[in-house]
Amino acid sequence: xxxxxxxxxxxxxxxxxxxxxxxxxxxxxxxxxxxxxxxxxxxxxxxxxxxxxxxxxxxxxxxxxxxxxxxxxxxxxxxxxxxxxxxxxxxxxxxxxxxxxxxxxxxxxxxxxxxxxxxxxxxxxxxxxxxx
Amino acid sequence: xxxxxxxxxxxxxxxxxxxxxxxxxxxxxxxxxxxxxxxxxxxxxxxxxxxxxxxxxxxxxxxxxxxxxxxxxxxxxxxxxxxxxxxxxxxxxxxxxxxxxxxxxxxxxxxxxxxxxxxxxxxxxxxxxxxx
Amino acid sequence: xxxxxxxxxxxxxxxxxxxxxxxxxxxxxxxxxxxxxxxxxxxxxxxxxxxxxxxxxxxxxxxxxxxxxxxxxxxxxxxxxxxxxxxxxxxxxxxxxxxxxxxxxxxxxxxxxxxxxxxxxxxxxxxxxxxx
Numbered sequence: 291x292x293x294x295x296x297x298x299x300x301x302x303x304x305x306x307x308x309x310x311x312x313x314x315x316x317x318x319x320x321x322x323x324x325x326x327x328x329x330x331x332x333x334x335x336x337x338x339x340x341x342x343x344x345x346x347x348x349x350x351x352x353x354x355x356x357x358x359x360x361x362x363x364x365x366x367x368x369x370x371x372x373x374x375x376x377x378x379x380x381x382x383x384x385x386x387x388x389x390x391x392x393x394x395x396x397x398x399x400x401x402x403x404x405x406x407x408x409x410x411x412x413x414x415x416x417x418x419x420x421x422x
Numbered sequence: 423x424x425x426x427x428x429x430x431x432x433x434x435x436x437x438x439x440x441x442x443x444x445x446x447x448x449x450x451x452x453x454x455x456x457x458x459x460x461x462x463x464x465x466x467x468x469x470x471x472x473x474x475x476x477x478x479x480x481x482x483x484x485x486x487x488x489x490x491x492x493x494x495x496x497x498x499x500x501x502x503x504x505x506x507x508x509x510x511x512x513x514x515x516x517x518x519x520x521x522x523x524x525x526x527x528x529x530x531x532x533x534x535x536x537x538x539x540x541x542x543x544x545x546x547x548x549x550x551x552x553x554x
Numbered sequence: 555x556x557x558x559x560x561x562x563x564x565x566x567x568x569x570x571x572x573x574x575x576x577x578x579x580x581x582x583x584x585x586x587x588x589x590x591x592x593x594x595x596x597x598x599x600x601x602x603x604x605x606x607x608x609x610x611x612x613x614x615x616x617x618x619x620x621x622x623x624x625x626x627x628x629x630x631x632x633x634x635x636x637x638x639x640x641x642x643x644x645x646x647x648x649x650x651x652x653x654x655x656x657x658x659x660x661x662x663x664x665x666x667x668x669x670x671x672x673x674x675x676x677x678x679x680x681x682x683x684x685x686x
Contacts, residue, residue: 354629367482379470421684459650459652498614499610511603
């Protein structure tokens, strides 16, 4: 079952924990065993999985991405957001997660993040569930 | 249904828009709702999703990847294409995209790209469709 | 069918070829056509696909990742392993691979790697198979 949700970001670079949103989609789908594909339909954002305990971790990831791919770097794209496009391809447009007995299977420290690289904006997330 | 297609690249580093090829595979599969896995069976190439409007965007991504992972950088691999292998793991070997009512679901600016990092060559792309 | 396996890593940064482990899971699942999702439930490790012929390739990838994301770099996360978290999001938590006629479909040079970035440790890998 395909679930479409909207989220609002509040900074140019930001990780938003969407794990509960994915859990809700799995619950709505009534799927017992399978996977969920969490897809970002934007080219200046991404989906990743990383630690949810210390907010310093996601801050460090955002900081390191911005040092590797600076806002200004002699890009040719006139809109001025090439850094966000590069980050999107480095982090990736989707994550596939496992569902077991109706439950999202993640490691104890893992959360699913929507990665905003050109906000703040209104954004969408699509979640497709597939039975095993 | 598994669809295998060949493409030809024309430069060492190049993004080739394969969205229409993926749409054809979905059409052939007659799948209504599900996903398509777009897989690159090469270790010096990758698959990504990014902007299709301004060709400056993909040029900027290729340029930034080559500045982060230069052609010559004291690599140990004797073939001289370690940069391409690193880029392949950074960008990733596949993308999973959603199919709704027989139609590929992408954001308005998104295309699916075959990323050549060690061309020009003859390359393959595999597309597996799965029903939801 | 969901298969869970444990592996042991022996260095802080290390690629471990888990292709045979994935092949065993596919065999156990008795799946004919579909995909396998190879998922890493850890936030300081990842899954990638790259060359299996010359070990210099994976050594070069590890070396380049460590030069882009050094162990010490003014990170805020107090545990001292932010480099591993960044690498995890750059490489990605999973790979999706195709199964055709009961056989894992990979390119001739491709292997599936568990990427340890904060070892040595005992780690887990989850493999979910889905029919096409």
